[in-house]
Amino acid sequence: MDEGARWYRAFHVLFYACLTVPALTGREDRTLTWAVAAAMGLHYWLFVVRGKDRFERLHPMAWHLAVLIALMALLIVLDPAYETLIFGMLPLPYLLLPGRWAYGGAAALVTTAFTASGGLAEITRDPSRAASLLGGIALAVLMGWFANFLVKAGERNRELGVLEERTRLAGEIHDTLAQGFSGVITQLEAAEQAGDDLAAVRERIAGAKRLARESLAEARRSVHQLRPEPLRRERLDLALAGVARRWSAESGIRARMAVSGPPRPLAPEVEVVLLRAAQEGLANVARHARAASVALTLTYMDGEVTLDVLDDGTGFDGTGFDGTGFDGAGFDGTRFDDPGREGGYGLAVMRERAARVGGAVTVESARGEGTALCVSIPCA
DSSP: OOHHHHHHHHHHHHHHHHHHGGGGSSOSOOHHHHHHHHHHHHHHIIIIISOGGGTTOHHHHHHHHHHHHHHHHHHHHHOGGGGGHHHHHTTHHHHHSOTTHHHHHHHHHHHHHHHHTTHHHHHHHOGGGHHHHHHHHHHHHHHHHHHHHHHHHHHHHHHHHHHHHHHHHHHHHIIIIIHHHHHHHHHHHHHHHTTTOHHHHHHHHHHHHHHHHHHHHHHHHHHTTOOOHHHHHSOHHHHHHHHHHHHHHHHOOEEEEEEESOOOOOOHHHHHHHHHHHHHHHHHIIIIIOOSEEEEEEEEETTEEEEEEEEOSOOOSOSOBSSSOGGGBOTTSSBTTOTTSHHHHHHHHHHHHHHHTTOEEEEEEOTTSOEEEEEEEEOO
8 A cells, every 4th residue: 555545544534533433422312413424424435435536626526525514514513522523524625626726625614614613603792703713724724735735845756766766777777788788799890800710709709798698687786776796796996906807808908907095995875986987987988089008096085085097099179077168078079968979978977976976077188198087076
């Protein structure tokens, strides 16, 4: 049972409790009172409990609410003990009626109960009693407004949660399937170029199969929000070294990993950001840089950790990148604002991940002088 269904059940139980308890006490001759209470309970069951699919439809729910209010007034006239029934009926206008009509229904409910209990007659003798009526209406309207506010806030939070989850999955799919397929394509292209060298062809095909299996397993783990496989087995610096080593074997480009400062445990989300940034940086080097070597440096400092990915490739024109520079150019030379270009999207995901943990991504490059990617994240 979801949360909404539990609230509906609670409201129904409250109504029937308020309808039943006064019937157990009061006057001796209760035949008519019981008959009216039974009719009210039956009407509520037929058109409220079983009419959930028609909630917030002005017609016919306004008529059903009017019938229930009239029966409540009759019960109060027959037995003042039924004045407590208003507590079981306060949620009804907000369940049955749409928008601002609900506030009008709540005001009508309070006014009818006040009148049936003799309140209007008392106002003629004591005008100060009008304050009780106005206070009751204001309280009922305020309660409804607050309940609607909470409902809308919950809906916004759910929408934000869905959006964040979609963004996370999009990034994870890019980091796993897209990069894995790029590696598979590289291996298969190398197999084609091997010609008649059957041993080289078999080696490349085996590498492609291994990459496909690893990407599939990583995608499954990402969907289940588990830590990436390298971080499940090793600490961050060793995991990065393993990523660089495997990437070098697959791409044929020399890669070395260095650590500056004593390694220390980091928050899991920070380690994931740095690992994914390294994978994305290396993938872009393989796709675009035409580099002979690449160096990764993980630096532990007081209050900050940084990851640098430096290649000796062709580079591109630009003086720096903070996520808005280069007139929208991505660090691999593609357009950052073009969602159809894989490199630009990869950088956008990298920046979003870093921003979620308070970090930043910068890129520096020059034509013929390679590219330097830096991810810096504050940490204790």
